[in-house]
Amino acid sequence: MLTDLPTIRPGPAATTGDAAPTRRNHDDAPDTAELFTRLAGLGDGPERDAVRDELVSAWLPMAHRIAGRFRDRGESVEDLRQVAALGLVKAVDRFDPARGAFESYAVPTVTGEVKRHFRDRMWALRVPRRIQELRNRVRLARRELGQHPGSPEPTLAALASHTGLTEEEVGAGMAALDSFSTLSLDAEASTGDDGQSLAETLGSTDASYDVVIDREAAKAGLRRLPERERAILYMRFFEDMTQSRIADRLGISQMHVSRLISRSCARVRDEAMGRCAGGRGPA
Numbered sequence: 001m002l003t004d005l006p007t008i009r010p011g012p013a014a015t016t017g018d019a020a021p022t023r024r025n026h027d028d029a030p031d032t033a034e035l036f037t038r039l040a041g042l043g044d045g046p047e048r049d050a051v052r053d054e055l056v057s058a059w060l061p062m063a064h065r066i067a068g069r070f071r072d073r074g075e076s077v078e079d080l081r082q083v084a085a086l087g088l089v090k091a092v093d094r095f096d097p098a099r100g101a102f103e104s105y106a107v108p109t110v111t112g113e114v115k116r117h118f119r120d121r122m123w124a125l126r127v128p129r130r131i132q133e134l135r136n137r138v139r140l141a142r143r144e145l146g147q148h149p150g151s152p153e154p155t156l157a158a159l160a161s162h163t164g165l166t167e168e169e170v171g172a173g174m175a176a177l178d179s180f181s182t183l184s185l186d187a188e189a190s191t192g193d194d195g196q197s198l199a200e201t202l203g204s205t206d207a208s209y210d211v212v213i214d215r216e217a218a219k220a221g222l223r224r225l226p227e228r229e230r231a232i233l234y235m236r237f238f239e240d241m242t243q244s245r246i247a248d249r250l251g252i253s254q255m256h257v258s259r260l261i262s263r264s265c266a267r268v269r270d271e272a273m274g275r276c277a278g279g280r281g282p283a
Helices: 033-040 046-068 077-094 102-122 129-145 156-163 167-176 208-223 227-237 243-250 254-278
Strands: none
Touching: 033 046, 046 077, 046 102, 077 102, 129 156, 129 167, 156 167, 208 254, 227 243, 227 254, 243 254
16 A cells, blocks of 8 residues: 555645636546646745645546556555556646646556556566566457357457457467466365365476486596596496496406496495585595
């Protein structure tokens, strides 16, 4: 909830005495030209603050109207109104009366503030602005195509035709529909039994992690083996050669190859276990 706004007291629209009223586009667009002219000529102080608050109060119904356009999007109306009010305060502070009607400046300013609120605060996952825009167009198209009772779920091609987007862009927008909010891994799975959580239905233990750990633990010990023993282990475990073929290549007996493999593996294993137990291996 926003709390750093000036005191705002909604009430009747501000008047400008005998000044001729300007054209109003909405009922919530008061004639405040004289107040803005007065505000522009005031320096910081209580009088300026009072005029500023009067302008904000006069235009607050317009800000509320803009906030109402964004209802039913996962944010409370009260919070949306406060965001819109913040945008209104910014518009009042920055408006130059010499540049035209305040409403023409305030409407995009307030609308932009509300949109930034959704973009920066409401998305559970960080999604590029372009994808957010695609999501909004796809969401609106799905609502329009499915507004009649019994209407089938619109296809990707139908959404693309309705929005003027490509099917790839529609697909990106569809993928972003679930990015606005997230579901806790502790939540009960909709298809689970016995209160099974969502986390219990996702993934499994990957045995490859153990292989990586074992390789890293054995790496130092393998480097300290004599060159011939390293070559024997490489031929046996990486080239998948039999002990007999290794013996023929090196010109030694198969029994000797077997002893060398056993001795080398034991040495590497002992060093790895000692490093795990003591925090480091032998120098």
